[in-house]
Each structure stands twice: as C-alpha cells, then as structure tokens.
Amino acid sequence: QSVLTQPPSVSGAPGQRVTISCTGSSSNIGAGYDVHWYQQVPGTVPKLLIYGNDNRPSGVPDRFSGSKSGTSASLAITGLQAEDEADYYCQSYDSSLSSFHIFGTGTMVTVL
Amino acid sequence: EVHLLESGGNLVQPGGSLRLSCAASGFSFTNIAMAWVRQAPSQGLELVSVIHGGRGPSFYAEYADFVKGRFTISRDNSKDTLYLQMNSLSAEDTAMYYCARGRGSGRYQDWSFDLWGRGTLVTVAS
Numbered sequence: 476q477s478v479l480t481q482p483p484s485v486s487g488a489p490g491q492r493v494t495i496s497c498t499g500s501s502s503n504i505g506a507g508y509d510v511h512w513y514q515q516v517p518g519t520v521p522k523l524l525i526y527g528n529d530n531r532p533s534g535v536p537d538r539f540s541g542s543k544s545g546t547s548a549s550l551a552i553t554g555l556q557a558e559d560e561a562d563y564y565c566q567s568y569d570s571s572l573s574s575f576h577i578f579g580t581g582t583m584v585t586v587l
Numbered sequence: 588e589v590h591l592l593e594s595g596g597n598l599v600q601p602g603g604s605l606r607l608s609c610a611a612s613g614f615s616f617t618n619i620a621m622a623w624v625r626q627a628p629s630q631g632l633e634l635v636s637v638i639h640g641g642r643g644p645s646f647y648a649e650y651a652d653f654v655k656g657r658f659t660i661s662r663d664n665s666k667d668t669l670y671l672q673m674n675s676l677s678a679e680d681t682a683m684y685y686c687a688r689g690r691g692s693g694r695y696q697d698w699s700f701d702l703w704g705r706g707t708l709v710t711v712a713s
Contacts, residue, residue, distance in 0.1 A: 511699035513632070520706065521624075521632060526690065526699040564632050568696035573652045576622075576698070581631040 478503060479565055479579035486585040487555045495582045497548040497565035503577065505546035508568040512541055512550045513578075516561040524563070525550060552584070560586045589613035589702055591686045596707030603676050607707055609669040609686030614702075616667040617642065620689030622700055623660060623671045625682040625709075633682075636660040636671065637689065637698075653679075676711045683708050 480498045487493040497510060504510055512525040523532055525541035528548065538559075540551045548567075552559055565579035595607040607623070618640040625633050638660045639647040648660050659672040669686055683706040691698035 509697040509699070513700075515632075520685065520703045522703070523690070523699055523701045526701070527697065532701060562631075566632075566634075566699065570696070575649055575651055576634045576637065576696075578632040578634060 478569055478571075479567060479577055481563075481565060481579040481582040483580070484583045484585065486587055487552075488587045489555055489557065491555050492551060492553045493555055493584060494552075495550045495563055495565075495584070497550070497567075497579045499546050499548075499567060499569075501546060502571040503546075503567045503569040504543065504548055506570055508570075510541065510543050510548035511566045512539075513564045513566065514559075514561045515564070516558075521564070555584075555586055557586050560584060591688065591702060591704035593684065593686050593704045593707035596684060596709045598710045598712065599676055600713050601677055601711055603711070604672070604674045605676065605709060607671040607673065607684055607686075607709070609671075609704055611667045611669065611686075611688070614688070616640075616662075617664045620691075620695065620698060621662060621669045622687045622689060623669075624685045624687050624700070624703075625680075626685070626706075627679075627682040630682075635684070637695075638662055638669070639695065640689075673709070676709075678711050681709060681711045 513521040515521045528543040529541045622637040623635040686704040687700035688702040690701040
C-alpha cells in the first residue's frame with residue numbers, strides 16, 4: 476500500500492501542458508529524499524524519466540520536467556504528444572516504521 | 588549494449604518456491620546496487636528487494652514488508668547475475684518481476700533505477 480499518492484488519471488489535448496502530482500509526507504518526500512519519475516507505455520517496461528527531483532537522463536526530451544516542494548513533487552509534460560500516453564509513477568524512500576523505497580500509486584496520462 | 592535478462596518465472600502452487608535469475612551485461616556489475624520490482628496484473632509498481640554492490644562476500648539487502656522472511660535476494664558477481672529466492676508463495680505474489688539497476692552517487696535512500704529488464708512472469712495458482 477503506497478504512501479505516495481498520485482491522481483489516477485490526467486488528460487490533455489496535443490500541445491497542451493499537463494502536470495502530475497505526487498503527494499507524500501514528512502517520512503518520505505518531506506524528509507528530503509529525492510523523487511524520481513518513471514514512464515510505462517502500455518505493454519512495455521518502465522523507463523526512468525526524471526531522477527533526483529529534476530534531472531533528465533540522456534535521451535529524455537526537455538518537454539518533461541520535475542519539481543519538488545515540501546511533502547510533494549510534480550511532473551510536468553509540456554507540448555503533449557500522442558506518444559506520451561502512458562502510466563507515470565513517482566518513487567522515493569520512506570523512513571517510517573518499515574523503511575524502504577516506495578512507488579507512487581501511478582497516473583494514466585491520456586492524450587485526447 | 589547494456590542489458591538485463593530475467594528468467595525463472597513459472598506457474599507454481601500456493602506454498603511453493605521459485606528462484607528468479609537476472610543476467611546483467613554491458614556494464615560493471617560488481618559495485619552496482621540491484622533490485623527486484625514487481626507489477627501485479629493491471630496494478631502499479633512495487634519494489635520487492637534491493638541489494639547493495641561491492642566485492643562481498645556479504646551484501647547489505649533490504650526487503651519490502653510483504654516479502655520479509657519469505658524472499659531472499661542475492662548476487663554472484665563472478666557471473667554478473669542477480670537472484671531472488673521466493674518461498675511460501677501465495678496468489679498475492681502473482682506478478683511480472685523486473686530486475687532493475689540502481690543509480691545514484693549519494694546516499695542509498697536517494698537511488699533511482701535506470702535500467703530495467705523485460706521481466707519474468709510468476710503465477711501462483713492451484
């Protein structure tokens with residue numbers, strides 16, 4: 476049961492900007508742990524999209540950006556494209572009773 | 588080319604055991620942390636276990652609560668291979684199991700996972 480909450484779905488028209496929130500608490504994001512984001516196109520393997528809150532691995536378009544503030548983080552996609560239709564997951568670390576790496580609940584992005 | 592290839596997934600009865608393997612290639616495996624991540628059908632991602640890198644013979648490992656005492660992660664650096672021994676399996680363990688490479692230069696709590704295998708399917712059913 477994840478302690479990082481994401482909206483189940485977001486949608487936007489091609490070219491629009493969409494944001495996905497990742498809401499945590501003082502034992503994970505609020506404790507200063509980095510947040511990472513993954514993209515999983517249906518039927519494929521998860522792909523690292525953003526690491527260390529706001530860094531893009533080589534090859535990831537600059538349409539994708541990450542940010543973090545307080546106990547939450549966000550992923551923004553600008554200039555939405557059909558190929559961006561996928562599930563997106565945030566990931567961080569939780570230092571509560573059962574300390575371990577955790578994924579968010581996941582958000583499905585639909586391009587209208 | 589960097590690559591991770593999982594194997595060992597199968598249909599197993601409740602209470603049974605299974606051993607997954609993940610063969611790494613194209614990068615220096617020894618000092619890299621590795622992880623197992625699972626995804627139940629139409630569900631989200633769950634990190635199962637992480638093992639730190641190093642020359643051994645012992646390696647620090649962490650587990651999600653839902654597998655503690657049942658699963659054991661290990662690695663053989665001489666074979667560039669990661670393992671997951673799974674015991675006392677139940678239907679809730681049915682999932683695609685992915686092997687993933689840890690990424691990070693600082694504290695391990697800030698690691699991400701930058702390379703994933705294609706996964707191996709574990710089905711627990713009678």
